[in-house]
Amino acid sequence: MFRSARILLCLLAMAPLASQPAVSQVMKDPPLPLGATDAVQFLAPTQITIPARHPAQIDLHFRIADGFHINSHNPTEKTLIPARLAVVEAPGLNVTAVDFPLGTEYAFRFAPKEKLSVYTGEFVLRAHLTAQPGEHELAAGLHYQACDASACMPPHTIPVNITVHAQ
């Protein structure tokens, strides 16, 4: 009898644990849910060799997480935030221009006629630069604003760091 009562008490004590809100548990445990921080990822290159004192190009590869898009460099509306690359000036290294790809059309549901210009999946920016002989650190930041199929995240900047060997 007493053994049965002890088992009963144990089971009753455990019941509330089993009925905790599931999502709260998920939210507390790593990994963190996808946020603006990881909606876009800089893939490559991390280092590159170019001829010194000659115009050169670097293709910067980025990946946007599945289900997300970011505004292209030329969004269809002036209030939308375009994708931009900000480059930190460094002695001996001069980024003269950055080429952005054309965006693809995208429309949110409930507004199929309102077309946006966005990037999805992988995209490539082409940076034009010249460098003096030596090793340089190209420090830049991709500024973007990401959305999924129904909601948007605040604008965000991710770092783009490349070691440039000019010889």
Next chain:
Amino acid sequence: MSPVKRNQWVIVLVIAAFALMVWSGYANYKRRKQYAQRQAQGTLVPETANNQSVQQDVSADEGLPDLRGKHAPDFSLRTIEGKKVSLADYRGKAVLINFWATWCAPCKIEMPWLVALRTQYAPQGFEILGVNADEPGIPRSKLIKFGQEEGLTYPLLVGDDAMSRKYGGVEFLPTSFFVGRDGKVVDETAGLHSKDEVEASIKKALAAGAK
């Protein structure tokens, strides 16, 4: 009661407790599965680090802190014209607290719906408070111009971190909280929903606490 009969009662209770555990475990599993599916679809959810001031559960539907059934946290903000406004000013009315930003494309899609719904339901005691979530320091003139260009007729408030933390951090836009006449949150949505869904939530807010 004889010892045999008492033991039978204990066995029945043990079985009942076991059944309760199985049921809650299954419910737990179902909610986890739904949440994982939503994650896999790339649905935006808030980062927990920004939600630490909020102790609510998380709504399984939206990844939002679940304020439903609770009193809407009070706040006091300025309109884009500079007038002080508190949620308490609207006591007895159904209120839609709609977080938006100038850069938010889906927010712009729902704005004309909100204007129309406000016109339709204002006579019944409905109001919309549009809380701006642009970066702090955005010139008010820019917000006023935006409001004029979009034809927004409801009060536009300049949001701040303290206020948005009360509503779970509001990491994604648009986000809406529907507050009943009794001051309790009856519904909450994150992301763009259909006009019909918005209207249904407004009706729910109007019905809540109605005398």
